[in-house]
Amino acid sequence: MWTYILQRLMQASLVLVGASAIAFGAIFLSGDPAPMLAGEGATRQEVEEIRQRMGFDRPIYVQYLEFARGALRGRMGISLRHNEPVFRLLAERLPATLELAVSATVFAVLLGLPVGILSAVRPGSIYDAGGMGGALLAQSLPVFWLGLMLILVAGSQLRWFPISGRGGVEHLVLPSVTLGTYFVARNARMVRSSMLEVLGQDYIRTARAKGLPEWRVIGRHALRNSLIPVVTLMGLDFGALLGGAVVVETVFAWPGVGRLMIQAIYVKDFPLVQGAVLMLAAGFVVINLLVDLTYAYLEPRARHGWDLSS
Amino acid sequence: MTGPDILKLIWPGPAPRRDQMPRFIRELSRSKLAVVGLCSAMAVVAMAVAAEWVPAYDAGRANIAERLRAPSLPAGAGGHVLGTDALGRDVLARVVRGARLSLVVGGAAAMVSAVLGVVLGLLAGYYGGRIDALIMRIADIQMAFPLILLAITVIAVLGPGLLKLIVVLGVSRWVAYARVVRGQVLVQRTLEFVLAARALGASDARILWRHVLPNVQTSIIVVTTFTFSSAILTESTLSFLGLGVQPSIPTWGRMLAEGREYLREAWWLTTFPGLALMAAVLGANALGDWLRDYLDPRLRL
Numbered sequence: 001m002w003t004y005i006l007q008r009l010m011q012a013s014l015v016l017v018g019a020s021a022i023a024f025g026a027i028f029l030s031g032d033p034a035p036m037l038a039g040e041g042a043t044r045q046e047v048e049e050i051r052q053r054m055g056f057d058r059p060i061y062v063q064y065l066e067f068a069r070g071a072l073r074g075r076m077g078i079s080l081r082h083n084e085p086v087f088r089l090l091a092e093r094l095p096a097t098l099e100l101a102v103s104a105t106v107f108a109v110l111l112g113l114p115v116g117i118l119s120a121v122r123p124g125s126i127y128d129a130g131g132m133g134g135a136l137l138a139q140s141l142p143v144f145w146l147g148l149m150l151i152l153v154a155g156s157q158l159r160w161f162p163i164s165g166r167g168g169v170e171h172l173v174l175p176s177v178t179l180g181t182y183f184v185a186r187n188a189r190m191v192r193s194s195m196l197e198v199l200g201q202d203y204i205r206t207a208r209a210k211g212l213p214e215w216r217v218i219g220r221h222a223l224r225n226s227l228i229p230v231v232t233l234m235g236l237d238f239g240a241l242l243g244g245a246v247v248v249e250t251v252f253a254w255p256g257v258g259r260l261m262i263q264a265i266y267v268k269d270f271p272l273v274q275g276a277v278l279m280l281a282a283g284f285v286v287i288n289l290l291v292d293l294t295y296a297y298l299e300p301r302a303r304h305g306w307d308l309s310s
Numbered sequence: 311m312t313g314p315d316i317l318k319l320i321w322p323g324p325a326p327r328r329d330q331m332p333r334f335i336r337e338l339s340r341s342k343l344a345v346v347g348l349c350s351a352m353a354v355v356a357m358a359v360a361a362e363w364v365p366a367y368d369a370g371r372a373n374i375a376e377r378l379r380a381p382s383l384p385a386g387a388g389g390h391v392l393g394t395d396a397l398g399r400d401v402l403a404r405v406v407r408g409a410r411l412s413l414v415v416g417g418a419a420a421m422v423s424a425v426l427g428v429v430l431g432l433l434a435g436y437y438g439g440r441i442d443a444l445i446m447r448i449a450d451i452q453m454a455f456p457l458i459l460l461a462i463t464v465i466a467v468l469g470p471g472l473l474k475l476i477v478v479l480g481v482s483r484w485v486a487y488a489r490v491v492r493g494q495v496l497v498q499r500t501l502e503f504v505l506a507a508r509a510l511g512a513s514d515a516r517i518l519w520r521h522v523l524p525n526v527q528t529s530i531i532v533v534t535t536f537t538f539s540s541a542i543l544t545e546s547t548l549s550f551l552g553l554g555v556q557p558s559i560p561t562w563g564r565m566l567a568e569g570r571e572y573l574r575e576a577w578w579l580t581t582f583p584g585l586a587l588m589a590a591v592l593g594a595n596a597l598g599d600w601l602r603d604y605l606d607p608r609l610r611l
Contacts, residue, residue: 011447015454022460026467133343136599140592142543144550145566145584148573152581156574243456247547251570262551265466277463284456 004296012289017068019281023274024067028060071278077271081264086275090257094279096166097256100248101241103172104180105234112184113230116191120226121218123196131188138185143244147178147251164253179248183237190233194226201225228299235291239284246280337604347596350589357409357586373398378576393578395568401578405586408562411555412542412590415476419541420534422480427487428530432518434488435495442492449485457482461544465553472555475548479541486533494526528605535598539591546587562587 042050051057055066070076076086119131154174155163161173198204199222207217246258253259261276263269338344376398379390392401434445464478498504499522507517548554549563557564562583569579 011450012454014447015451018451019455022455022463026463129342136343136596137592140539140588140595142546142584142587142591144547145580145587148566148570148580149584152573152577239454240456243458246458246462247551250551261462265462265553270467273463273466277459280459281455285454288454 001296005293008289008292012285015285016282019285020068020071020278021064023277023281024064026274026277028063071275076275076278079264079269079272081267081269081272086271089260089272090275090279093255093257093260096254097242097245097249097258099166099172100175100179100245100254100256101238103176104183104241105238107176107180108183108187108237109234111180112187113191115184116188117195117218117223119188119192120195120199128192132192135185135188138181141181143178143182144247144251146181147174147248150174150178151251166255175248175252175254178251179241179244182244183234183241186233186237187230190230191226194229195222198222198226228295231298232291232295235287235294238287238291242280242283334604338600341600343596344600347593347600349593351593351597354409354586354590354593355413357406358413361406361410378572380576381578392582393576395565395576395579396572401565401582404560404565405562405582407560408565408583409586409590411559411561412545412587415472415479415545415555416538416542416590416594418476419479419483419545420537422476423483423537423541424487424530424534426481427484427533428491428523428526430484431488431491432495432522435492436499436514436518436522438496445488446492449488452482452485457540458544458547461548462551462553465548470552470554470556472559475545475555479544483537483541486537487530490529490533491526494529495522498522498525532598532602532605535594535601539594539598542587542590542594 055063074087076090078084079086079089082089115131115135119128122128151163151174154160162171163174165171204217204221207221208214212221242258245254245256246261248254249256249259250262257276257279261273261280264272264276338348373394374397376390376394377396379394379398381391381393381401390400390402392405394400395404430445434442460482461478465474468474504517504521507521512520545554546561546563546566549561550567552564552567554561554563565583566580566587569576569583572579
């Protein structure tokens with residue numbers, strides 16, 4: 001187990017190095033920041049002074065190491081637009097993004113599990129066809145379009161829910177549904193296939209042979225055992241959710257990290273873009289790591305790199 | 311006798327394909343979802359083709375006098391079947407043009423990632439060892455970075471553009487191909503026909519190209535359908551955020567972004583491009599699901 005943890009930690013740090021290199025490289029490619037910082041009408045001498053003061057004249061790997069060292073300590077530079085430390089800006093917005101991601105996950109579980117279970121218990125039935133057809137449809141819906149349609153129907157026409165901004169629980173409904181729908185489908189499909197497999201196992205037949213009522217066979221014996229791959233999938237999806245949040249936050253004017261990032265892109269506030277990318281990627285990596293470790297704890301075979309999907 | 315001729319004595323190759331098509335169609339028509347998928351995919355392709363013959367309302371021609379007209383039938387005589395946008399441009403013409411761009415971007419991106427992923431997957435599976443370890447570690451790292459975030463970052467810095475978009479979408483999606491191909495090559499390289507070809511002195515390149523690749527092509531087709539739909543989705547998401555192709559090209563994503571400004575007064579601006587986008591993605595996904603079950607049930611998640 002310890003070797004595995006060490007391995008995964010190494011891998012996660014490698015990914016973080018990769019992510020920071022992408023974030024750093026992207027800004028580096030975007031052009032010389034010195035004239036931009038100096039502002040319009042600055043003389044060449046002033047630009048040169050800024051370049052030296054900020055260290056833009058040093059070799060690129062030195063600049064990267066400097067950047068990485070700063071990022072590790074939570075120093076990500078100053079936002080060009082807000083004139084505030086990037087880290088503070090991001091930290092202010094992070095709770096909103098997490099709130100959205102968590103509530104979308106809750107929605108995905110609350111709807112996805114029952115649909116998947118029902119489909120697996122009655123394969124080939126109308127529930128199964130409806131559930132899986134719906135899942136296919138849900139996976140094909142463009143997230144931002146779903147958001148727009150919800151705003152159009154539930155927000156403007158029916159006026160059931162507020163359509164923008166953050167506030168009470170009612171503000172969470174439309175964004176969470178928008179962000180969570182795709183993952184409802186993922187969960188439902190995963191629960192179904194995993195449960196179908198478990199239902200064919202000997203111990204299910206034994207449980208039935210003992211005369212247990214069906215709800216108990218399903219609820220106690222089948223569901224528990226089919227949840228392991230589902231939990232893994234959900235963990236991995238939580239990272240994808242952070243990516244999707246960027247779009248949903250933009251549609252619903254949700255004041256999170258994603259919207260901040262997109263706005264920063266529009267005004268070419270590159271330190272802020274850099275910080276946001278790094279923060280979202282780090283969140284993704286940390287969550288994946290936690291999921292993998294939990295999985296390895298629950299399912300010892302996974303520690304040895306065995307392919308459990310087959 | 312050359313190498314492959316002798317091999318034919320051992321294994322004459324796949325059974326003749328004469329009765330394949332009827333079975334294919336029979337199986338397809340049996341699955342409702344597959345039929346729905348095929349129909350919506352064909353509708354989108356038809357739109358892309360028909361774009362040639364919709365010059366009546368040029369997609370780019372603005373006409374302020376006609377702005378924000380609601381959809382109306384019949385067409386012709388100044389009627390706009392799907393309405394007009396804020397500049398008076400015909401929504402139908404623009405949706406139809408958008409189909410073309412989506413198909414081109416999705417297809418080209420899928421092709422780029424297929425070539426990359428298949429080559430890397432073949433190398434990793436066939437040679438194993440360090441090459442395998444290196445390629446699969448890179449795959450792990452790539453998978454640990456959200457695709458949409460990568461695309462946003464790159465386009466934000468490089469600026470919008472059709473070619474850049476295709477490259478970004480293509481390069482970021484090779485992992486699925488590499489994983490699937492590698493897994494199958496690992497099995498295949500120990501099978502008799504590969505050993506026989508090697509014993510006959512065939513080069514590695516020839517073995518991979520002539521003997522291994524044909525046996526993994528069904529999986530490649532299946533992965534391609536999903537890569538295609540995910541590339542289309544990401545393209546429209548980027549366009550929606552203003553990070554897609556050049557503003558001169560009409561895309562569904564940009565139309566949705568523009569329509570968003572008029573959500574209350576002009577519902578048709580956001581409804582129709584979105585429906586078209588959904589049809590394209592649904593078509594590819596449904597066909598992919600069915601193809602997977604039909605060609606290669608082992609690929610099931």
